[in-house]
Amino acid sequence: MNRALLASLSALLACVYVVPATAELVPVDDVELASYSGQAIIAIDEYDVVQADSSTNNFLRVTLGADIETNTTIDKVQLGTYDRAGYASASDIDIDNLSLGYIDPDTYEYVPFEIKDPYMEFAFSDNGGVREVVGMRFGAGSVSGGLTATINSLTGNFEIMIDHDNDPNTAPQPAQLLDSTGAATDIRATHLGIAGDCSSNCISLNNLATLNINDSTAAGDMFVSYQNIDLGWAKTLNDGTIDVNSLIETSQGAFLNLPTGITTTTDALIGVPGAGGNIKPTRYTDAALGLFP
Amino acid sequence: MKRPVALLTSFLFSAVSFAELSPMTDDAMSEVDGEGLGIVLEDYSFHAGTDINAGNSGAVFEITGIKTSDGRDVLIKTDNFFIGGKGSAEFVDNGDGTSSFVVNPTTVNIGRLNNPVEISQRDGDDIDVRAPNKGVLEIAMPDLVAINGDPVWTGHKMDPCLKAGAAECAKFSSREAVDGGYRGERFDFGLDINAQFQESIGSSNYTSDSPLTLYVKEAVFDGSYIRLWGDETATGSESASDQRNLTLANIRLNMYTPEVLIASCGANGDKCGDPVQIKHLAMDLIVGVGEIQPAMLSVTPDGNFQLEVEALPPPTAAGQPTRIGTILSDQPDASDWAATEKDFYENYYNDTIPGVKTKSNLYIGDPTIANPTFETAGGLKVGDTYLGTSKIEGLQIQYMKLTTHDIGG
Numbered sequence: 282m283n284r285a286l287l288a289s290l291s292a293l294l295a296c297v298y299v300v301p302a303t304a305e306l307v308p309v310d311d312v313e314l315a316s317y318s319g320q321a322i323i324a325i326d327e328y329d330v331v332q333a334d335s336s337t338n339n340f341l342r343v344t345l346g347a348d349i350e351t352n353t354t355i356d357k358v359q360l361g362t363y364d365r366a367g368y369a370s371a372s373d374i375d376i377d378n379l380s381l382g383y384i385d386p387d388t389y390e391y392v393p394f395e396i397k398d399p400y401m402e403f404a405f406s407d408n409g410g411v412r413e414v415v416g417m418r419f420g421a422g423s424v425s426g427g428l429t430a431t432i433n434s435l436t437g438n439f440e441i442m443i444d445h446d447n448d449p450n451t452a453p454q455p456a457q458l459l460d461s462t463g464a465a466t467d468i469r470a471t472h473l474g475i476a477g478d479c480s481s482n483c484i485s486l487n488n489l490a491t492l493n494i495n496d497s498t499a500a501g502d503m504f505v506s507y508q509n510i511d512l513g514w515a516k517t518l519n520d521g522t523i524d525v526n527s528l529i530e531t532s533q534g535a536f537l538n539l540p541t542g543i544t545t546t547t548d549a550l551i552g553v554p555g556a557g558g559n560i561k562p563t564r565y566t567d568a569a570l571g572l573f574p
Numbered sequence: 575m576k577r578p579v580a581l582l583t584s585f586l587f588s589a590v591s592f593a594e595l596s597p598m599t600d601d602a603m604s605e606v607d608g609e610g611l612g613i614v615l616e617d618y619s620f621h622a623g624t625d626i627n628a629g630n631s632g633a634v635f636e637i638t639g640i641k642t643s644d645g646r647d648v649l650i651k652t653d654n655f656f657i658g659g660k661g662s663a664e665f666v667d668n669g670d671g672t673s674s675f676v677v678n679p680t681t682v683n684i685g686r687l688n689n690p691v692e693i694s695q696r697d698g699d700d701i702d703v704r705a706p707n708k709g710v711l712e713i714a715m716p717d718l719v720a721i722n723g724d725p726v727w728t729g730h731k732m733d734p735c736l737k738a739g740a741a742e743c744a745k746f747s748s749r750e751a752v753d754g755g756y757r758g759e760r761f762d763f764g765l766d767i768n769a770q771f772q773e774s775i776g777s778s779n780y781t782s783d784s785p786l787t788l789y790v791k792e793a794v795f796d797g798s799y800i801r802l803w804g805d806e807t808a809t810g811s812e813s814a815s816d817q818r819n820l821t822l823a824n825i826r827l828n829m830y831t832p833e834v835l836i837a838s839c840g841a842n843g844d845k846c847g848d849p850v851q852i853k854h855l856a857m858d859l860i861v862g863v864g865e866i867q868p869a870m871l872s873v874t875p876d877g878n879f880q881l882e883v884e885a886l887p888p889p890t891a892a893g894q895p896t897r898i899g900t901i902l903s904d905q906p907d908a909s910d911w912a913a914t915e916k917d918f919y920e921n922y923y924n925d926t927i928p929g930v931k932t933k934s935n936l937y938i939g940d941p942t943i944a945n946p947t948f949e950t951a952g953g954l955k956v957g958d959t960y961l962g963t964s965k966i967e968g969l970q971i972q973y974m975k976l977t978t979h980d981i982g983g
Binding site: 306321322323325328339341344345346347348349350351352353354355356357358359360361362363364371372373381382384389390391393398403407408410412413414415416417473499507508509521523533534535564565566 | 636639640641642643644648658671672682697737764769771782784786787836837838839840845846847848849850867878879886888919920925933939941945946947953955956958959961962963964965966967968970971972974975976977979980981
C-alpha cells in the first residue's frame with residue numbers, strides 16, 4: 282500500500298464517516314416551480330415627441346411596476362421658489378397640508394390614495410449635435426383617491442369640469458387657473474373657475490373640499506415636472522401605453538398636472554369644515570377641527 | 575507509513591459531535607445592546623472601469639432582463655462607476671460648448687474609528703429603537719454628533735444644521751476634506767449609464783443610445799440606518815392576532831450633498847451638454863417608526879415583492895390593547911382621550927415622540943433664504959435656467975402598501 286493509495290482510502294472514509302446533517306434542502310416540485318416567473322418590475326422606455334413648434338425632443342422614462350396605496354400627509358410643499366417677474370407668489374407651487382387619502386369619519390379606518398406604476402422621466406433636446414437635459418418629471422400611470430390640499434400657488438393644469446352654478450342649462454366647461462382678479466393664468470395661480478371678474482364661478486385654491494380624483498380621463502397622468510423650456514410631455518393611457526401624439530403642455534419652471542375626472546359646481550368645491558362638511562379628516566387629531574361626527 | 579495510518583485512524587475514530595447552536599429567544603436577544611462590528615475603510619477608492627470596446631480597460635457592468643413597455647429588450651451598460659474622495663471627477667470644458675466627464679478617483683475614509691459604520695445588535699427597549707422585548711439587527715452609517723445637548727438632527731431646515739460650525743442642533747460626524755489636511759469622510763460617487771434598446775422584438779440590433787452621467791459630490795449619510803427584527807412571538811401588549819410572522823424594519827436615510835450633476839454625454843464621457851445642477855440636496859427619509867408602525871417586508875404568493883408600512887392604529891374600543899398601549903376611549907375626540915392617548919397622537923403628528931422621528935423632509939437648496947439665487951441659496955439649475963429652491967417638509971406616511979407587479983411587455 283503506497284501513500285497515494287492510503288490518501289485515497291482516507292478520503293473515501295472521510296466521505297463515509299462525515300457527521301450526518303439533519304438539515305436538508307427540499308426540492309421545489311414542478312407544480313410549485315411553474316408558479317414562479319421572471320418578475321420584471323422595471324420598464325425603461327425611450328421615445329421622441331414632436332412638439333407644438335415642430336421641434337423634436339427625446340425622452341427616457343423609468344417605470345416601477347407597482348401598485349401603491351397610501352395615506353400620507355405633507356405639511357409643506359414648495360417647488361420652484363425663485364423670483365419670477367410679474368407674479369406675487371414666491372413659488373411656482375406652494376401647498377400646505379397636502380394629504381393623499383383620508384380617514385373615514387364614521388369608521389376611523391384609512392381610505393387610501395392609490396398610485397399605479399410610478400415613473401421618473403428625463404427630457405432631452407439636441408443642441409447642435411449635443412444632447413442636453415431640458416426637463417425631468419415624476420408621475421404615475423394612474424392615480425385615484427381623496428386629495429386634500431390648501432393651495433397657495435399653483436403652476437400647472439387643474440383638470441376639472443365646472444357645472445355652472447347659476448345656469449344649469451349651460452354645458453359644463455373646463456375650469457381654468459386664475460389669478461386673484463379672475464384673469465386666466467397657468468403660472469402661480471391662486472384661484473380656479475371660469476375666467477372673468479372672479480365675482481362668480483371663481484374660488485380660492487386655498488379653501489378646497491377634499492377631492493375624490495380619478496385620472497382615467499383625457500387630462501393625462503398626475504405628475505410634477507421641472508423644465509427649462511415650454512415642453513409637451515406625453516400622456517400615459519390607461520393600459521400603460523405612452524401616447525406620443527397626445528401631450529400635456531407645460532411652461533418653464535415647476536409644473537403640477539392634476540387631473541381629477543370631476544364635474545361639479547364651484548360651490549361644491551369650496552371646503553366646508555365640520556359636521557356635514559366636505560373636508561375629510563386626514564389625522565386622528567382632526568377631531569379638534571370637528572371633522573369627526 | 576506512520577502519518578497515513580494516523581490520518582486513517584483519525585477518520586475512523588473521529589467523534590461524532592451532536593452539539594448544536596441553539597437559537598436565542600427574543601427576550602435573550604433583547605438584552606444585548608451595542609454588540610457588533612465597527613467598519614472603517616481608510617484610503618478607500620473604487621473605480622469600475624471603462625468601456626473596453628472604446629479601447630479602455632473594460633470592467634463595464636451590463637444589466638440585462640429589463641424590457642420596454644412594449645416588450646423589447648433593454649441593455650443597460652454602466653461604466654466609470656466610482657467612489658472616491660473630494661474632486662474624484664470633473665466636467666472638463668472642451669472649449670466648444672461641450673465638456674468631458676473625467677474620473678480620477680482620489681482616496682477617502684468611510685467612517686472614523688470613533689464613528690464607524692456599524693453592524694450591531696440593539697436592545698429594542700432603547701428609546702430610540704422602540705421595538706419592545708426584541709433584539710434588533712442594526713446596520714448604521716456613522717453617528718450624528720450632538721451639539722448643545724440636542725441629539726437629533728432637527729432636519730426642518732438646511733440651516734444651521736448642515737453647515738460647518740452650526741450650533742443648536744446635531745451635525746454630521748463625517749468631516750469635509752481639507753485641502754492639504756485630512757481626507758475627510760464625505761465621498762464622491764457617480765457613474766455613466768447608457769440604455770440601448772432592441773430595434774424590434776427578436777432583433778439582435780440595439781439602437782438609440784440614451785446616456786446619462788451622474789456625479790454626486792462629497793455625500794454624507796450620517797445618521798442613516800436599517801433596523802431589522804422578527805415578530806414571530808407575541809409579547810407585551812400584543813395579542814395573538816398581532817403576530818405577523820414577518821421581517822419588520824425601520825429605515826432612515828439621511829443624505830446631504832453640496833452638489834449633484836446630471837448630464838448626457840457621448841461615448842467615453844465626452845461631448846457632454848450643459849448638466850442639470852442641484853446645489854445643496856438634503857433629505858431625511860423615514861420608513862417605519864419602531865414597533866408603533868413598522869415596515870414589513872414580504873413576498874406575495876405570486877412572487878412579487880411587498881413593502882408595507884403598517885397603518886397607524888386608530889382609537890379603538892375602550893380598554894382594548896394595541897401596539898401603542900391601552901386605548902381608553904372609542905372616539906377619536908381629543909376631549910374624551912386619556913392623557914397618554916392624546917399625548918401619543920399629538921406627539922406622533924407633531925413629530926415629538928422622544929427618541930424617534932416620524933416625519934421625512936427633502937430640500938433642494940436652502941428654502942429659508944428670501945429672494946434666492948443659485949449663488950446664494952443653491953437649488954435646481956437646468957442648463958442656464960435657474961428653477962429655484964424646493965422643499966417637501968413634514969411628510970408622514972400614516973399607511974403605505976407597495977406591491978410590485980410584472981411590467982414590460
